Every structure is written in structure tokens, then in C-alpha cells.
Amino acid sequence: MEKVKTLRGFRDIVGEELDKFKLIESVSQKHVKRLGFTEIEIPILEKTDLFVRSIGDTTDIVEKEMFTFTDLGGDSLTMRPEATAGVVRAYLQSGLYVKQRVSKLFTMGPMFRHEKPQKGRFREFHQIDVEVFGVSDPLIDAELLWMIHLILNDLGVQSYTMEVNSVGCPLCRESFRRVLVEYFEERKDALCDDCTRRLDRNPLRIFDCKNSQCIDVSRNSPLLFNCLCEGCREHLDGFLKHIDAFGVAVVMNKRLVRGLDYYTKTVFEVTSDDLGAQKAFIAGGRYDNLVEEMGGPKTPGTGFAIGVERLALLTQTQSLQKSPTYFFAYLGERAKEYLVPFLRSFAEAGFSLNYSYDGRSLKSQMRYADSLNSDFVFILGDDEIGKDIVVLRNMKTKAQYELMLDPLTLPGEAMKLSGE
């Protein structure tokens, strides 16, 4: 019989790796909540139309990477490929835009994209998503970067670069697009096949190409940075000024663009060279027209997403200070009778007590206790029972103590000894 395995790009997350995920989530949660964000959970499954409208129908995500299927009622449904669309939907549906002038929301959970898996890239992956509605001041954009800085610091992540840019508003972007297309049309022969295609669909993305010839061509191309309208220009200046005040180091990358259609003005990307090809592990930006496009009132928005799997690759597991752990080694049936009383008493005291189920030789039980990194081992056999005592061994110092064989008082007695 063939074993059932996880789907391609899907996996189980277990043990230490899961601990790391939880650490990343709790550290992020701590900082985000401190800065006044409210946690929200939104459905994993939504109507396909939600993502098509928000992400853009010509983006790769929508065109070929969504897990989309028809449900029993005939509706087209999609497993969320990102969180922003759903958060905007929830914001509008719950009427938050009426109740509060500014909404700061965050959510964490799995996202799904039908891509070819690689390191740091899965079909089911996790994001921590942060969104702000109702603030047009670039101060909030800077604040978001500062928050990222705090989270990464707290996690001990050192080697990363924050790149920032502005992609302008639809107005300056459209006029720039014409200038750019004109420039590349004249040099079309030097571009790779992908870029020739991009020229029609999304010329800004030519900046992303890794082909050396294309890099040469785009090196001298006009930049949106120089074509920003007055409003976008002001916003960018303000953003950079506030970044400076927060003391966060960023790099201006005038060629930084984003793959989702909804971004306006501020965009940013946090990258690390330790990640290989998938080097961006946090990215985001402003989307001042999305809420309106989704049928709500004109409301500015800005936010970012953390790729948890990628951040986990950069996070060292920190050795947390643990309370001592105990192990109960028993020899023979009479000693085993004490196992359950020990367990109950130690659980009551909030202590960790491990034991072996098969009660083999003392040597193998000791070995097992050692492999579990137990700090103390109780040893109980007929000899001790006869004397109404139990032996407690300190595994680090090898000191042994004889304690009264009374499960109720033992946690307290053991704690006194472990304090020494």
C-alpha cells in the first residue's frame, strides 16, 4: 500500500522549527500590539473575484499561481495567496471605516500559491501581515519600517538591507510609463525575451531582470524617481525624513518595483543575502486607492508582510532559560506503583517530570534521562522502598541525596536542592 504524503510544496512543521515559528510570531505580535495594532483572523478561502480585483488580473499571482476551484454551489473560490485583499474586505465588511478614523490591523497565517517549490518558497507558506487604513501621512510608512527594525533586532537578525522607493501614483506612473516604453522600444533588440514581453505588460518590471544585457540597458533608463508628481515627491521626502528620525538605516533603490498592482507611492523590501534567490523576506508599501477600488470610501492604506519561513532561516534558536526538569527512574513493579503519584504531584507543582514507559535497566533509564537533558533523576527501587526513601541525583554535579519517599512533599524538597 502506497503511503500518503504531503502535497508538493506543503509540509509538516515540527519541533524546533515550529518553536522558531512561534517565537517569530510572538515577538512580532508583541511589537505590533505595542504600537496599537489589533489582531484579526480572516478566512483562508474567499471568492476568487476578491483577489482578481485587488491584486490585479495581469499579475502572475492571479494568472497562474492561485489555488482556485469551483465549489458545490458553482462559485469560484480561491485559497488566499496573500492577506491584504482579505483584510481590506474585512475592514469594509465590518464597517470599521465608519467606527474609527484610523484602523491598524494585523493577521498571521498560511497563504497559498501554486509555484514551483524552492528553498524558502513553498506552496503553503506563512505570513505575518500588518495593515494601516486611514493615514496618508508618510510618518506611518516610516513607523512601519521602524517596527520591522524592532522585530528583527529582537529576533537577533543582523544581516539585512531595507530598500525603499516610490512607485508614484497612477498619474505620475502613467506619464512615466510612456517615457519608459519609448526608451526601451528604441533598445528593444538588446532585451531578453522576458523583458520584451514585460515591455507590453508591465515595463517597470524590466528593472527586476537579472539578465546582464538588460541590466546594462536599464542602467541609463529614465527613472520614475525623477518623474514623480509634486504630491508623491513630497510624500517621499517626508518618508525619508521620518525614517531618519527613527534612526533606521535604509537604502534608496530607485529601481525597486513591486509585483502587485495596488501599490502607490512608498514601496519597500527587506532582503538578506543569506537567503539565495528568494532574498526578500519582508515587503510592503502604500496602497492609497485599493480601498476605493474594492468598493469602499477613498481611504489611504499602507502595510507589509513578513515571510515567516524566510525569516525563520535567518533566526537563530535562542536557548531559553528553562526551569529544571526531573526524571523518574524506577526498578521493579513496586517502584512503578509510585510513578502515578509522582506524576500527579509534580504536575500539581508545575514541574516537568519525564520517565520511561518500559522501565528497563537502570543504565538505560539513566541514558534516556541524559538524552532528555534532565537536570535531576529520582531513583527508586526495592532498596529505597525498604528504607522509605528515594534517591535524587543531580545530573550535573553527580551529587546524590536521600529524600523521604513521599510524593506530596518531593517537588518542594527537590526545588530546594535545585536552587543550590
Added chain:
RNA sequence: GUGGCUGUAGCUCAAUGGCAGAGUACCUGACUGUGGAUCAGGGUGUUGCGGGUUCAAAUCCCGUCAGCCACCCCA
């Protein structure tokens, strides 16, 4: 989606057509009831899966699944 590499013991890997092996981990003993060290012993396996070629396949061929690397794209 495109191109390339890989898949053998829990883990890291060897075996290029001829008895599936090593290191490590694990178990047992030396040590009657005391962990990490040492010594001795133990292989725990559907060679990813399915077919084909062959007297004989981990090895060659086809297919398939999965992983890795790069591209595309993205967190």
C-alpha cells in the same frame, strides 16, 4: 511554467551490472542498581514509487513522485 542536479539505514553518505555497506545515532553487554568516556557485539533497509532491459539492476532505459539550484515570480 522553463532548464539543470539529486533521491540508498533515524541522520550524513559509499557501493557504475555480480551477496546492500560505512560513519553517526540507536539497542545489549563488560559494569548484579547509576548518564556523557572506552571496548565488544547487534543492521534496524520496499535502495522514493511503477514499469522495462538482463542470467543478474541501487547501478542501464522509460514513466512518475518528491527535494535542491537557477530562471519566471514573490514573502
